[in-house]
Each structure stands twice: as C-alpha cells, then as structure tokens.
Amino acid sequence: MSDGGPAVERDRREGLLALAAALRPELHRYCARLMGSVIDGEDVVQDTFARAFVALDELCEVPQLRPWLFRIAHNRALDLLRSRAVRAAEPIEAALEIADDSKAGPVETLMRKEAIETAVSRFAELPVNQRSVIILKDVLDEPLAGIATLLGISVDAVKAHLARGRARLRQINAEAGPLPDVRIASAAVVRYIALFNQHDWDGLRALLADDVRLQQSMHPPRSGAADVGMFFTIYAKSEGLWLRPAWVEGREVIAVFEDRAATKPSHFMWLEWREGRISFIRDYRYVGYVADDAGLVLAKDAGSFGRGAGR
CATH class of the missing domain: 1.10.1740.10 (RNA polymerase sigma factor, region 2, helix turn helix motif)
Structure with a gap:
C-alpha cells in the first residue's frame, strides 16, 4: 500500500x-x-x-x-x-415516472416500505438490474447517482429500472401465496436439540463424523471431530441458551435463543448428516444479522424439545 x-x-x-x-x-x-x-x-x-x-x-x-x-x-x-443460470437482466426501457432523490412523497415512501417488508426470496423473481436498483434505493436508501456508479449505468437507466422494478415487485407481492405450513422436525434434529438443551456435550460430540467440518462467519473453518468438538465447549460457557427446530428458505435449521423466555432467536445453525452422524455444521452465531431477514418458521411442538434440561 x-x-x-x-x-x-x-x-x-x-x-x-x-x-x-x-x-x-x-x-x-x-x-x-x-x-x-x-x-x-x-x-x-x-x-x-x-x-x-x-x-x-x-x-x-x-x-x-x-x-x-x-x-x-x-x-x-x-x-x-x-x-446458476438465474434470470438475466432485461434490456432497459424508458420509465414513465422518474424517481427523484429530493422528493419522497407518500407514494414514494409507500414503495420503499413495501420493498423493505418484502420477503427476501421474492427479490429473486426480479431481473437482476431491477433487483439491484430496488435494493440499493428502497432498502438501503442509496442516492441515484451512487447506484449508477456502482452498477456502471446512467442515472436515467437507474430510474427506469427502479420504476419497472417497483411495478413488478408490487405484482409479485400481490400474487404471492400464503406462508408455508409449519413442519415437523426430523428425528436427527430432534435428537441434536434434546442433547444440546440438556447440556449433554459428550453426547453431541459422539454424533460428529470423523471428518466433520464447521463453518462460522468471521472465523477460520474447523475440521475433524476433535477440533469441531471445541464448538460445544464454547457454547457450554453461555448460560441459558435454548434451541428449537425451525425452517429457513425450505431448509431445516436450528433456532438459537438467548434464553427460553426470548421472543425471537438470536441466530440459527444448520447441519448436514451422513449415515446418522453430523458431517457439516454451519453456525451463524457471530453474524446475527442473518436471522433478521430470514423469515424463520419454528417447527411444530418446538417448545417440548429438551424438556428437563439441567436436572
């Protein structure tokens, strides 16, 4: 430098x-x-x-x-x-209504509110350029000129993508189906959660495959049962943690609550299994912001898992 x-x-x-x-x-x-x-x-x-x-x-x-x-x-x-061959960006067309950074009237405010409250997964239905502009402008409140610089397009193109993207997002939200039904947790996840809530760390380590891998954002990855086993030692130092089975984006995950009285999880983790043993753990403990937009849904009868812990 x-x-x-x-x-x-x-x-x-x-x-x-x-x-x-x-x-x-x-x-x-x-x-x-x-x-x-x-x-x-x-x-x-x-x-x-x-x-x-x-x-x-x-x-x-x-x-x-x-x-x-x-x-x-x-x-x-x-x-x-x-x-991944996700939908390519559409060619730009002139917008009938051009957004203006200096004017945020009731309609503009409503559009931004709708974007912020839209489920993360629905943005994937927008063409990429429209998607980028909507997120930068309506979710992150970036100025039009800054968006143009970031995307390498003109301000007029940004305005056009914004107008078309907002119209399409309203249509997507209007046509969106109901939230997915609450599901029942798998036996493997139920067992993991019960052992965790009972603080049976040796029981959890026994579930690890010899070549298990652990990934935590902002920390180096761990591999091997001995090294990954330290993961539970770290959690054992945190009093009051409580796990519940849940679903995120169609994936079965484990919601982690700071204590049983907490109204929302602080983060979540997900596991991969091979022949009844854990082969991979992805833990989001150090990046709790991931859970903020996750649309996490708790599994049925989640409150009963691990009952009797600490006895």
Missing part, C-alpha cells in the same frame, strides 16, 4: 478491517436480496471480505471502503447468479 513501515501498514490494515466489519450487516441486506436467500447472501459477504483482504495488499491507495466493498459484493453475486 503506501509508505510508512510495517507497523503503520499493520495499523492501517487493522483499521480498515474494523471499518469493513461494521459494514457487514448492510452488505448482507443487499446480497441476501440480490441472491434471494439469506444463506447465499452471507456466502457472498464472506467471499467479498476474503477477496477484499487479499486485494488490500495489492492496492497503492486506500479505497473508499463502502463503495469498494459493495462493488466487490455486487460483482461476486452476479458471477454466482450467472453460473
């Missing part, structure tokens, strides 16, 4: 990393909606930071951190969307 010696460079890098970490929740709000998934959105955020940290060592000047990180995240998300 610039001159100043190793100590100065180290301090500057640490300062940048601290600032970048503060942007994680906002980046996730963007990436989750762009990907149509809070889980995929966090994967993009993780990849964004990995790429940014490597790039810092190669930059001659310190970039404006926020737009730089958003550009990295945006480009990475588009790469993933293209690779």
Whole structure:
C-alpha cells in the first residue's frame, strides 16, 4: 500500500478491517436480496471480505471502503447468479415516472416500505438490474447517482429500472401465496436439540463424523471431530441458551435463543448428516444479522424439545 513501515501498514490494515466489519450487516441486506436467500447472501459477504483482504495488499491507495466493498459484493453475486443460470437482466426501457432523490412523497415512501417488508426470496423473481436498483434505493436508501456508479449505468437507466422494478415487485407481492405450513422436525434434529438443551456435550460430540467440518462467519473453518468438538465447549460457557427446530428458505435449521423466555432467536445453525452422524455444521452465531431477514418458521411442538434440561 503506501509508505510508512510495517507497523503503520499493520495499523492501517487493522483499521480498515474494523471499518469493513461494521459494514457487514448492510452488505448482507443487499446480497441476501440480490441472491434471494439469506444463506447465499452471507456466502457472498464472506467471499467479498476474503477477496477484499487479499486485494488490500495489492492496492497503492486506500479505497473508499463502502463503495469498494459493495462493488466487490455486487460483482461476486452476479458471477454466482450467472453460473446458476438465474434470470438475466432485461434490456432497459424508458420509465414513465422518474424517481427523484429530493422528493419522497407518500407514494414514494409507500414503495420503499413495501420493498423493505418484502420477503427476501421474492427479490429473486426480479431481473437482476431491477433487483439491484430496488435494493440499493428502497432498502438501503442509496442516492441515484451512487447506484449508477456502482452498477456502471446512467442515472436515467437507474430510474427506469427502479420504476419497472417497483411495478413488478408490487405484482409479485400481490400474487404471492400464503406462508408455508409449519413442519415437523426430523428425528436427527430432534435428537441434536434434546442433547444440546440438556447440556449433554459428550453426547453431541459422539454424533460428529470423523471428518466433520464447521463453518462460522468471521472465523477460520474447523475440521475433524476433535477440533469441531471445541464448538460445544464454547457454547457450554453461555448460560441459558435454548434451541428449537425451525425452517429457513425450505431448509431445516436450528433456532438459537438467548434464553427460553426470548421472543425471537438470536441466530440459527444448520447441519448436514451422513449415515446418522453430523458431517457439516454451519453456525451463524457471530453474524446475527442473518436471522433478521430470514423469515424463520419454528417447527411444530418446538417448545417440548429438551424438556428437563439441567436436572
């Protein structure tokens, strides 16, 4: 980067990393909606930071951190969307009603409110450019000029995408079906939760496959039963935690509550199984913002799991 010696460079890098970490929740709000998934959105955020940290060592000047990180995240998300053959961006057409940064009347306010309250998964039904503009403008309140710079298009194109995207989002919300029915938890998850709520850490470690892997955002991955077993040691130090089975985006997950009286989970985790043993754990403990937009649905009879813990 610039001159100043190793100590100065180290301090500057640490300062940048601290600032970048503060942007994680906002980046996730963007990436989750762009990907149509809070889980995929966090994967993009993780990849964004990995790429940014490597790039810092190669930059001659310190970039404006926020737009730089958003550009990295945006480009990475588009790469993933293209690779999955998700709907391509539509060609731009002139908008009949052009949004104006300086005027936020009742209709404009209502449109922004609708975007914020729209389920994350529904954004995937929008063409990519419309999706990006709606999220940046109506969810994150970015100025039109800033959006144009980030996406590499004109302000008029931003306005057109915004007008068409808002109309399409209203249609999507109007046609959306009811929320999915509450499901019954699988036997494997029920067993895991019961052991956890009873603080049976040895019982949980016995469920780990020899080659089990653990991934936690902002922390290095762990692998192998001995190393991943430390995961439960960390949780054992937290008094009052209570697990309940749940569903997110069609995936069976485990909701983690700070205590049994909490009204909403602080985060969630999900597991993969192989021949009755846990082969993978993804834990979102250190990025609680992922749960904020998750639309998490608790499984049936969740309150009875692990009853009698601590006796």
